[in-house]
Amino acid sequence: MSAPSVAELRAVAQPQSTMDRRSGEHWAGLLYMRRLSIYVTWLLAKTPITPNQVTGLMIVCGVAAGAVLALPGLWAALACALLVQLYLLFDCSDGELARWTGRTSVKGVYLDRVGHYFAEAALLIGLGFRAAETAPDWYTVLGFAAALGAILIKAETDLVDVARARSGLAAATEAAAEQFASRSLGLARKIVAALRFHRVIQAVELSLIVVIAALLDPWFPATRVLVVACAVIAGVQLVLHLVSILASRRLS
Template sequence: MPPRSYTLKEIREKGQPPGLKERRNEEHWAGRLYARSLSPFLTWISLRIGFSPNQLTYLMILSGIGAGVAFGVGTGLVSAIVGALLVQLYLVLDCTDGEVARITGRTSITGVYLDRLGHYFSEVAVVIGLGFRAEAQFDLPWGQGGWIMLGLAGALGVALIKAETDNVVVARAKSGLPADPPGGDRALRPTSPWLALARQAASLLKFHRIIGAVELSLLILVAAVLDQVLGLPDLPNGLFAEYVEPGPLSYFGSPVEWTVTRGLLVAVAAVAVLQTVLHFVSIVASRRLK
């Protein structure tokens, strides 16, 4: 029996029910802004071909990992553009698999598991790709793996933040409690007024978004453009080689050669580590584990 043909109107009505775009902490801002407008077209094609929701999720995972590989194998604009486009495809596929599942009634626990795992793989891959990209820009002095290690540290932070969130549900399930704590948004707030104020300030600053795959891919592209314009990757002796004495910008007595991409990596790693600690404190100090 051939796959049923759906109109775009039917896809939007069944695949994007009311309230979908307004889901707190579930719907990405880019999904609300444009991805949910593009995904029905890919959903239409997927339904015509006969893709299952899980097959689309696997494609989403491959797109996210592929983006990390694209960022890591080059230092120029082409690799940055390819990586950014693959992340956009990852985002649209992340919308499409759920739409196909809702339209065909093929929602499953496996699909939820694969979707969550796909976010882990993809966001970690982009940060690791940034580390390899920064490593390849110059030969000295971190040409021995230092920038890659920094990327791995940032990727570990990204994974831990997601694990901290997901393990709230695991802990509640093992304790016989419902996945969502009573009290709605109030349960997410730390019981300490000072911690609650700090959490609100961090939320307003939104500095945590720098480690998200969509935002980071765009920042990597911007960094690549700036490096190209400033000619930083093409300087044979590095931007600071003649001017920097050993000190804060040095590594084992050798001047560190900086680019916009490398500066971005340092910021990503710092935010990932800081956010890991802050997120843990926010969870433990809230009512989510009660």
């Protein structure tokens, strides 16, 4: 396939249906990364690399960010944040390249989901080791607990489609997530969602907060407070997310 112009590539790789997604598109992607990723995708389109291989690069960057975060010092926090930005970049480009080349696949969707599981878990585990400073201790345990919570929250979402598929139903729509049998539950979900506290345990947000914590650590144990907060948030969000799913129309 001949190399496209950026405008031609954008028309296919960044359709309005993708850019308008409310739950499937990260705010950082809409704010700046999609503006950059289209040029990276344009370069990748000139190479033999496949979309799934780009997803592989995404996974490597995400896991590497967690490994680097386990190291001490401000430089490690900055390196982690940079790797997460690359993770986000490849997360945008793999789908763009797949749409342009027509190589979208179930395997690609699966790898993308696995990549998000791995990256967020790796970051929280790395944070736990970082907070421990020397030998593994209770902060390390809290990091693993937060990682387990983050994985289970994602599993709760993915299992909706598993349950529907096994019941012979189509995948749940975004609108179904907003429909509740009780108005009070719907209002409660909107209030909780508006607080955005769940984003603390997501890769992009966490990597930026880690840098702030590293800057504060000489005067205040900010990293240790952060890992405790992540464990608490993961536990609370795990329960609230499950209640939200059961109370919505996603399983009906």
